[in-house]
Amino acid sequence: MFDEPVSNVPEWSVSELSGALRRTLEDAYGHVRVRAELGKVTVHGSGHVYLDLKDDRACLAGVIWRGAASKMRFRPEMGMEVIATGKITTFPGQSKYQLIIETLEPAGVGALLAQIEERKKRLAAEGLFDEARKQLLPYLPAVIGVVTSPTGAVIRDILHRLSDRFPRHVLVWPVRVQGDTCAAEVTAAIRGFNALPEGGPIPRPDLLIVARGGGSIEDLWGFNDEQVVRAAADSGIPLISAVGHETDWTLIDYAADRRAPTPTGAAEMAVPVRSELMASVGDLGRRVLGALMRHLDRRRADLRSAARALPGPEDLLATPRQRLDLAGGKLAHALVVNSRKHEARLAEASRRLARLSPQARLAGMRAKLDGLEKRLAAAQAANLRAERQRIAQRRERLAALGERRDRAMLVLIGKRRERLERIDDRPQRAVAAGVQRRAEMLGRFNQLLESYNYRRVLERGYALVHGPDGHLVREAAHVALGTTVEIEFADGKVKAVTGEGPRPRPARPKAPEPVGQGTLFGG
Known part of the structure; x- marks a missing residue:
């Protein structure tokens, strides 16, 4: 066995090594400023912001704790170029290092302007800045809604200018005009004013003013927010944007119905002097x-001129008076003439009435009746003579027709007699022909029957075999030895007894021959 090698390198636990690395990084990079482009930006529900700082060759994870995120003057978005200040530390749970960001600011005004320009183009493409969407301002609004800070000088300037020009009822919706919550509060104020009902406890404004004093682009950043721009464009109440000084432009200025160079200018636009x-x-x-x-x-002058041009009353009545005098002079003679005319018309009416009296009408009808009686008698006589003449003519025609009919009947009877004589021979000839045809047919049938007679087959040398019971024997296998059979020939019958001999092999039954009713044997 070999001894284990002994090493003088100290042993670390994972936690000890992670803690040592963290202290080393924090000591060496306790305060750093990093210029980078923002990658993925995630806002956690707890308020912390997680983001990626990157350039063309590397990526650094960054974290902004909730306290630092609430102090930022703008909202970080993907693609922005920023300068992040903080310290490098590690996250032992995932073995990675990250930058704890204390402050985050845009990398120069150019980046913010580029972001504003990109957002402006996108919103303009949606039609939010079209002139057709903009509303006319009321000439003298009864209620003016102001969205601004309640403690700044802006609201005092607006109220002072309104009181100088034309005092109006003013409703102030207090909001923060810079910082992270600025955009959300301004959006809520615009939509809140639009949500007020007509005739409610709080009067609905006829005009809105969104105002703020001047400042840097970072201070005015909340009025470049997309939510604020959309709220201004959707406002049903005409809206004046008065954000910053005359040289300051924000995106809400493009969406508003009118832009004022200053808050005081907005008050001057709102009401006349x-x-x-x-x-x-x-x-x-x-x-x-x-x-x-x-x-x-x-x-009056026209009336006087018209009065001078009109004639006087005496001139107007002179001609009618003269016509009246002339008519009065002619009236007596006209009355006499008129009465004579009426007398003549009355006499004529009397004569017509006399002609139309019942006695005159009755006499006329009696004379007309006498005339009709004479005409009726003459007509009857003439009609009687005409009828007699027609009867005589018809009698002559009937006599002539009778003679013609008699002659035609004699001719017709002669023709029918000749036809009967011809028809009388036809049945005898038809019967004779039918008998001849039936005799010929019967001869053919006899010949056919004779050809089918089985005795003609027997005459050619064949014979029929009858068994003891008198039935025909069709096969040799059906006859037992010593059986007496009867053989029929053409000239007579003989009896025979069957003896020994080769028995034929049973054959398949065949259909009977069409000739005769038995089996035929060759002679």
């Missing part, structure tokens, strides 16, 4: 009054 409006209304009232007075003056 009351004094200017009142002055404009007064000026318009004076102009309307002046136009009305000028219109009345023109109408």
Whole structure:
């Protein structure tokens, strides 16, 4: 046996080695800054953020604990270029190292702008920035909803400007205007105002203003969030975006119905100046009054001109009066003429009535009846003469037809007698021919029957064998030795007794011969 080699290398447990490696990495890389591109980003339910930091040759796992993640000013997304600050440590449970990130910031403004530009193109392709979607602002809204921070100078500027121009009822929805929760709170505020019912306990705004003061691109990052842009585009209430200063542009500015360069400018867009409006209304009232007075003056002048052009009442009545006097002078003569005309019409009516009296009508009908009686008698006489003449003609025609009929009957009887004489010989000839045909047929049948007679076969040398019972014997195997049989020939019958001799082998039964009813033997 060989002795085991003894080594002076110390032995480590897995936990001890993992702890030593962790301390080494944390001591050597306790504070590092890494510039990288974000790979996969996962937000855990606990609030921790797990992500990958990578470049073109390597990948480093990173973790942002919940406390540090809540302080970030932007939301990390895949593809962003960032600068991560933290320390390198290990995770013994999976034998890997990772970067515990304390702060995470974009790698320069260019990366954020590139991200904004990419998101802008994508949302514009969906039609969220189309001018056709934008609504007109109300001229004088009764209620204005403001989404902003309640403690900043923005709300004070808006309220001060509204009170100077035209005081209105203002509803403020308090939100954070920067930080991680900014986008969610602004989105909830816009959708909350739109969800208010008409005529509810809280009045529904006629106009919304989303406002914030100026700041860096990181400060305004919440207003570039996709949720905020979609909420602004979906708002049923007209919306003014007043985020930042005049040079600051965010994505909500493109989705809003109007963009104001500043929050104060948004208040100026929302309402007109009351004094200017009142002055404009007064000026318009004076102009309307002046136009009305000028219109009345023109109408009065037109009326006076029309009155001068019209004739006076005496001129209008002169001609009718003259016509009335002329008609009055002609009235007496016209009455006399009219009465004479009526008398003539009355006399004519009397004459017509006399003609239409019952006595006159009865006399006329009596005269018409006498005339009809005379015409009827003459017509009857003429009709009687015509009938007598027609009867005489028909008698003559009947006599002529009788003679023709007698002659035709004599001719027809002669023809029928000749035909009967010809037909009288036909039955005798037909019977004789039928008898001749039947005799010839009977002769043929006798010849056929004679040819089938079995005695003609016996005459050719054959014989029939009858057994003791008188039946025909068809095979030799059916006859026992010493049996008396009767053999029939053509000229008579003889008896014979069967003796010894070779017995034929039984053969297959055959059908009987068609000639005769027995077995035939050759002579």
